[in-house]
Amino acid sequence: MPASVSAAVTGADTAPAHEAGTIATGSVPVAMVLPKTSESPELLRIRHSMSHVLAMAVQKLFPRAQVTIGPWTESGFYYDFDAPDPFTEADLKAIKKEMVRIIGKKLPLERLEVNRQDAEDRIRGQNEPYKLEILAGLQDPITLYTLGEEWWDLCAGPHVANTSELNPKAFELESVAGAYWRGDEKNAQLQRIYGTAWQTPEQLAEYKRRKEEALRRDHRRIGTDLDLFSIEDEAGAGLVFWHPRGARMRLLIEDYWRAAHFEDGYELLYTPHVADIDLWKTSGHLDFYRESMFGPMEVDGREFQLKPMNCPFHVLTYASRLRSYRELPIRWAELGTVYRYERPGVMHGLMRVRGFTQDDAHVFCLPEQIGDEILRVLNLTERILSTFDFRHYEIHLSTRPESSIGEDAVWDLATQGLIEALDRKGWSYKIDAGGGAFYGPKIDLKIEDAIGRLWQCSTIQLDFNLPERFDLEYVAADGTRRRPIMIHRAIFGSLERFFGIMTENYAGDFPFWLAAEQIRLLPVTDDVRPWAEALQTQLAAAGVRASVDRSGDRLGKLIRTGEQQKIPVLAVIGEREAEAGGASLRSRREGDLGLAPASALIQAAVAANQARAAGLAIKGAVGSATATLQAP
RNA sequence: GCCGGUGUAGCUCAGUGGUAGAGCAACUGAUUCGUAAUCAGUAGGUCGCAGGUUCAAAUCCAGUCACCGGCUCCA
Numbered sequence: 067m068p069a070s071v072s073a074a075v076t077g078a079d080t081a082p083a084h085e086a087g088t089i090a091t092g093s094v095p096v097a098m099v100l101p102k103t104s105e106s107p108e109l110l111r112i113r114h115s116m117s118h119v120l121a122m123a124v125q126k127l128f129p130r131a132q133v134t135i136g137p138w139t140e141s142g143f144y145y146d147f148d149a150p151d152p153f154t155e156a157d158l159k160a161i162k163k164e165m166v167r168i169i170g171k172k173l174p175l176e177r178l179e180v181n182r183q184d185a186e187d188r189i190r191g192q193n194e195p196y197k198l199e200i201l202a203g204l205q206d207p208i209t210l211y212t213l214g215e216e217w218w219d220l221c222a223g224p225h226v227a228n229t230s231e232l233n234p235k236a237f238e239l240e241s242v243a244g245a246y247w248r249g250d251e252k253n254a255q256l257q258r259i260y261g262t263a264w265q266t267p268e269q270l271a272e273y274k275r276r277k278e279e280a281l282r283r284d285h286r287r288i289g290t291d292l293d294l295f296s297i298e299d300e301a302g303a304g305l306v307f308w309h310p311r312g313a314r315m316r317l318l319i320e321d322y323w324r325a326a327h328f329e330d331g332y333e334l335l336y337t338p339h340v341a342d343i344d345l346w347k348t349s350g351h352l353d354f355y356r357e358s359m360f361g362p363m364e365v366d367g368r369e370f371q372l373k374p375m376n377c378p379f380h381v382l383t384y385a386s387r388l389r390s391y392r393e394l395p396i397r398w399a400e401l402g403t404v405y406r407y408e409r410p411g412v413m414h415g416l417m418r419v420r421g422f423t424q425d426d427a428h429v430f431c432l433p434e435q436i437g438d439e440i441l442r443v444l445n446l447t448e449r450i451l452s453t454f455d456f457r458h459y460e461i462h463l464s465t466r467p468e469s470s471i472g473e474d475a476v477w478d479l480a481t482q483g484l485i486e487a488l489d490r491k492g493w494s495y496k497i498d499a500g501g502g503a504f505y506g507p508k509i510d511l512k513i514e515d516a517i518g519r520l521w522q523c524s525t526i527q528l529d530f531n532l533p534e535r536f537d538l539e540y541v542a543a544d545g546t547r548r549r550p551i552m553i554h555r556a557i558f559g560s561l562e563r564f565f566g567i568m569t570e571n572y573a574g575d576f577p578f579w580l581a582a583e584q585i586r587l588l589p590v591t592d593d594v595r596p597w598a599e600a601l602q603t604q605l606a607a608a609g610v611r612a613s614v615d616r617s618g619d620r621l622g623k624l625i626r627t628g629e630q631q632k633i634p635v636l637a638v639i640g641e642r643e644a645e646a647g648g649a650s651l652r653s654r655r656e657g658d659l660g661l662a663p664a665s666a667l668i669q670a671a672v673a674a675n676q677a678r679a680a681g682l683a684i685k686g687a688v689g690s691a692t693a694t695l696q697a698p
Numbered sequence: 699g700c701c702g703g704u705g706u707a708g709c710u711c712a713g714u715g716g717u718a719g720a721g722c723a724a725c726u727g728a729u730u731c732g733u734a735a736u737c738a739g740u741a742g743g744u745c746g747c748a749g750g751u752u753c754a755a756a757u758c759c760a761g762u763c764a765c766c767g768g769c770u771c772c773a
Contacts, residue, residue, distance in 0.1 A: 636733080638733065
């Protein structure tokens, strides 16, 4: 079975494409195809040419700006300049205007093949030191592209033949950003101008719509709107406060995670948050990971270190007594909270934080168990991720890098184990040759979300280093002491980050089983409120998270509020329902479910929770209940 | 850390040197209402923080913290 079953199941296709205030109806219409640059030779030429037009416009308006490089990106293009004064947003408008003017002049773009000396002379004539550096790295033949009479750039092409092929209504300059010459922060800081360009204004409009869609799904915004979590200035950047609704959801995720691990033969550990700094010396983290760690603290004359990783603790637990080969494989998991120093400016909502909880696990096994254990991890990973409607993966296998530790035979065995497991699982993967860690090969898994973005979450890494450093052993059948194989693995990666990705995937429309508030009971009048309260009590007793809206507002307002808060099921209770002993159900996913008796509602909700279902399955409620009860 | 931008009420935002504003949310009262906003009223801010300039600073200046878009890095 291929890894990518279908993205259509991710729930997001049926997610409402609307502002928080409009009703969810049906699916997002099949949108216009917006090819990536690498998929469209036409767009590639347009975007590449557009970056030349950009550079020409900039040099026209800012003669002191020096050009560097200006490639296409998958959705547009950019150009890096070394300019004495920073570009402002206002400058972008002027630059865009100039670009429109250049395009309007219908300038030809011509490819010229020149010899190295000619190229160098031309560059020297214009005082463009970066170009000179680029030239030095080029192979013959040297080509350049002219843009009209006045401007040219070293470039391999391809380009459009004439700026008349560029649509001045189908491009946009998007932002200014700092970037480093050749991507190295030790080099000069350049100013990068990003733009996007399309064949038609309609494509540009669709591109903008998708950007807005991503904005609508932004977990930071949804987190605030639905009161799930916050990050407090006074506490510090990158530290997450889980509010009751977010905390309840996290608890549901954790409970599910724990249950799945117990079922799959794991035991759970709890380990400390700090430890003597010597532990980190032994593990090697102090040497190789220091810049990512919170500084040490002194207690009783000893230095303690806040943990950036859980591995050494699991290793110590293993080493706490002598192990037999009969015990292996040992599978230990922990929701371990770690703290890592992140540089200012890199924090991002829940996606990049300084304190987070890893769903970490370590498997200690015999060499011959590697294949089975990896396969087992792959199966568990698929099981857990698909519960959150992530069913489409991109998998990378990373092999031995040049500088690494360990014997060839062990590397081969381990790498073969990973390959064998992937093949047995039937998953296709890309090989990242030499991309493994210095201590072992690994499998990384990226999940695709509802709008096609890839996120790396799961990782499975073999480790030949820590068992060595901590001198881990087991007693083999022949009585000799041997070194166990150690596998690190995480499925969510970080609970915080996964929560953010999941929130964006569902656009805040969480499945029934996961919603903090699953059912909201809406009394039409005060007279029926006691019945609503009674039903709420029954639901709560059955483990269903229901509440009664006591605001006293009119039904229309109650519905509106409930929908804005994305409550999966709104249950209207008026006189009819009170008499019938039920509620009229309005589901975000299933629409109007009609009047259901209390017993049916409770039963369906309990069943949905057990099955971790996205919605309620109420059989026959619509027809029978409403028909009979409305008759008199 | 770097480049650019932004910090004003819970949220979205207006306010460019002279008494801090709006909408929504919240709270109180009236209304007892049938599937996306009933009406009226009340309360809420040392304008991110700490300095400076000024008779006077949300507003000008330098600093700092945080956030946003990127770069670099990364779970």
